[in-house]
Amino acid sequence: MNFPVKVVFVCLGNICRSPTAEAVFQDMAHKRGVADKFEIDSAGVGNWHVGDRPDYRQAHAAEQRGYRLDSFARQIKKSDFDHYDLILSMDQSVHDSLIGMAKTETHRAKIKLFREFDPDSKGEKEVPDPYYGGPEGFGEVISIVERGCRNLLEQILVGEI
Ligand code: 4NP
Numbered sequence: 186m187n188f189p190v191k192v193v194f195v196c197l198g199n200i201c202r203s204p205t206a207e208a209v210f211q212d213m214a215h216k217r218g219v220a221d222k223f224e225i226d227s228a229g230v231g232n233w234h235v236g237d238r239p240d241y242r243q244a245h246a247a248e249q250r251g252y253r254l255d256s257f258a259r260q261i262k263k264s265d266f267d268h269y270d271l272i273l274s275m276d277q278s279v280h281d282s283l284i285g286m287a288k289t290e291t292h293r294a295k296i297k298l299f300r301e302f303d304p305d306s307k308g309e310k311e312v313p314d315p316y317y318g319g320p321e322g323f324g325e326v327i328s329i330v331e332r333g334c335r336n337l338l339e340q341i342l343v344g345e346i
Pocket residue numbers: 196197198199200201202203233314315316
């Protein structure tokens with residue numbers, strides 16, 4: 186993949202899972218001194234939260250683990266499929282929506298399930314949606330996202346993807 190690699194993380198509302206992935210990936214790339222090799226963003230499939238800050242429960246859990254979530258929610262748009270190199274879906278329904286929006290095989294090939302990069306996924310394909318669950322769900326999102334982002338970053342840097 187040619188640098189800078191453009192990556193967009195996509196969930197449903199763009200206020201919990203994908204802003205977390207954006208912040209964690211950015212932090213890891215920065216700490217490894219390779220932030221300038223990436224353009225990182227996040228988006229949602231839905232439009233309910235456009236313009237909103239991340240969910241305070243997710244933001245609080247992230248802050249306790251050393252990450253600042255400071256994005257504003259936006260909805261994924263058609264031009265994103267041209268602009269980004271990797272479009273990472275946080276769950277199967279998001280994945281299906283993105284595949285449905287993709288107009289070409291080139292676009293479709295950019296869409297991957299993020300959880301497939303989690304080496305500890307035990308076959309699970311999704312980052313569970315924490316929005317309607319208990320407080321522990323937000324911490325779990327961070328743990329999954331940390332494992333997935335570490336592996337994703339490594340795979341990109343060694344040229345495996
Ligand atoms: P996210 O979580 O997709 O990780 O941002 C959700 C946020 C909002 C809603 C669902 C999931 N919602 O239904 O409003």
